[in-house]
Amino acid sequence: MCIVDAPEECPYFALSYVWGDEEDPFQTTLARLHAMKDPGFLEAQVLPKTIVDAMVLTREMGVDYLWIDRLCVIQDSDADKAVQIPQMDLVYSHATMSIVAACGTALDGLAGINGTERIIKQNIARVAKDVSLMDVLHLDQSHENSRWMTRGWTFQEGLCSRRILIITSDQVYWSCETSKCCESIAFEAFPTAVAPNDIIFNVLTGHKVFGEVGGGQNFAFGELDSMIRSYCTRKLTVQADVLDAFTGVLRRVAVNTGHEFYWGHSVSMRFDDSLGWANIVWYPDSEWEAQEKPERRRETHRVRSSDGTVHKVRFPSWSWLGWKNIQGVSRPAPKQVLVEPELQFMKLSLDGKAAKLCSAKEQKLDSVMKLNMCGIDQSTSAGWKGDTSIDPSLFHMDNDGEFRDSGHLLFWTSHAVLDVEDGKIYNDAREEVGELKPFWPYQMQKPSGKQSFIVMSRKYNDDNLKVLKAEKRLNALLVEWEDREKRVASRICAAGVDEAAWIGLGEKREWILVTLT
Structure with a gap:
């Protein structure tokens, strides 16, 4: 066995597993890459038991090729990682079958x-003499309790796989587009028909072991909110992988x-509304201090340019990707409805040049709900809104070369400094203007005193499943100024304010004109 460049269209398996706590894991490096291509090289190495077992299983099933991340990605090459890591979903979706090691770690x-x-x-x-009673194996327990279910990378590996064999400590599960089954004698008849816009967790009647693995996933936009929420409960060893592990x-x-x-938000529809995402979590008084609290992600994301160079960008504060420990993230993907935004957002390059968020090949999308503006029009926002157009001299032009994204947003908006107390927002006359949206556990002390707020969008009520209703309220962000003179700010949390107030x-x-980092 050795590392090879597999032929095109060849059948292969992919292994999805947890690395574990090895001190010096055997992996592909630039120094040993050439030697690893020699036939028989891998047999002479001490490989983790899970990898050895996966190789044996692959061979016994008559397949010649097995993809394993630590062997097929050059682990000390940023250039190779920048190419391969964003394409992990393609590795698993093209695999003939994915082997899931849900019975421990690589060891x-x-x-x-x-x-x-x-x-x-x-x-x-x-x-009785010839009669015994026995427990029925719980369908989900060994899978739900596995470390595989806690890791960030394994989330998309399971979702994107066409066929998947889940091996737990007590039984094996199979999932593909036409069949869901396991070894247990319980619940062997699983529903398998998945139609467009079905919610997968509902279709599979609550069996989580099949709700987050391959075969039959339709990846509807209406499911994205719940997928983001599930993903945010997972853990990453390398925090910088948070976008790559969800890109698929x-x-x-x-x-x-x-x-x-x-950066994890749709720019095709209601991007402004998605910036008002919240984090709804609740912990008992005896437990909340032991929980990890939301905090800004300090790591950087690798961005590869067309010439092969790699630059690193900090995760933006305005995106849910920019924060750790947000296990109750809510509404990062609002309902798909065509709505004219109040403000115009642009993205900024590392050179400070602005460009549209959407590409030139933007696709026309259909609304899934009716829109009722409830008598609200441009005159309603005229009392607080000015000219939203950006100076053309700030635009990125073709002769400026490749657009190197910074993750920053540029836009005109309305700003005010208001008093905050116990999550409520007040004007100078101590009249309530609005409130902070949930972000921290309720037991935590919230920002108080004079705080800066900027408007992001109009508030829409989508409690009705058929009609989206506009309200005379605004979504805002509480921000911290990184450079007050240049109007550069970062998000702290979301808020809602009364428009008339x-x-x-x-x-x-x-x-x-604000730059939001």
Whole structure:
């Protein structure tokens, strides 16, 4: 066995597993890459048991090629990672089958394969001479309790796979586009028909083991909100991988729906509304201090230019990707309805040049709900809104070369400094103007005193499943100034304000050009 460049269109398996806590894991590096291509090289190495078992299983099933990340990605090459890591979904979606090691880490092996022990905890009681009673294996328990279910990368590996074999400590599960089954005698008849816009978790009647793995996933935009929420509960060893480990899901949704994404948010429809995402979490008083609290992600994302160079960009504060420990993230993907935004957002390059968020090949999308503006028109926002156009001299032009994204947004908006107390927002007359949206556990102390707020969008009520209703309220962000003179700010949390009260601030409001990092 050795590392090879596989022939085109060849059948291959892919391994999805948890690396574990190895001190010096064997992996592909630039120094040993050439030697690893020699036939028989891998047999002479001490490889983790899970990888050895996966190789044995692949060979016994008559397949010649197996893709394993630590062997097929050059681990000490930023250039190779910048090419391969954003395409992980393609590796798993093109694989003939994905092997999921849900019975431990790379060191524990695949239960029942190549001599690795299976651990089946099943109580049996003899009640008569020839009669015994036995526990039925819980359908989801071994899978739900596995470390594989806690890791960020395995989320899209499971979702994007066409066929998947899940090996747990006590049984094996199979999932593909036409069949869902397991070894247990319980619940063997699984519903399999998945229609466009179906919610996968509902179709599969609550069996989580099949709700987040391959076969039958339709990647509808209406599912994206719940997929983001599930993904945010996972953990990443390398925090800088947060976008790469979800890019495959976004790519699948984009292909299926026509949406275009920018830092985890759709820019094809209601981008402004998605910036008002919240984080709704609740912990008992005895537990909340032990929980990890939301905090800004400090790591950087690798961006590869067309010439092969790699530059690193900090994750933006305005995106859910820019924050850690947001296990209750809510509304990062609002309902698909055509709505004219109040403000015009542009993206900024590392050179400070502005460009449209959407590409020139933007696709026309259909609304899934009716829109009722409830008598609101341009005159409603005239009291707080000014000219939203950007100076053409700031635009990125073709002769400026490739657009190197910074992750920053540029836009005109309305700004005011208001008092905050116990999550409520007040004007100078101590009249309530609005409130902060949930972000921290309720037991945590919230920002207080004088705080800066900027308007992001109009508030829409989508509680009705058929009609989206406009409201005379505004979505805003509480921001911290990184450079007050240059109007460079970062998001702290979202808020909602009454539009009439905002207009009533008068001279306390100002119309400014903001860079949001």
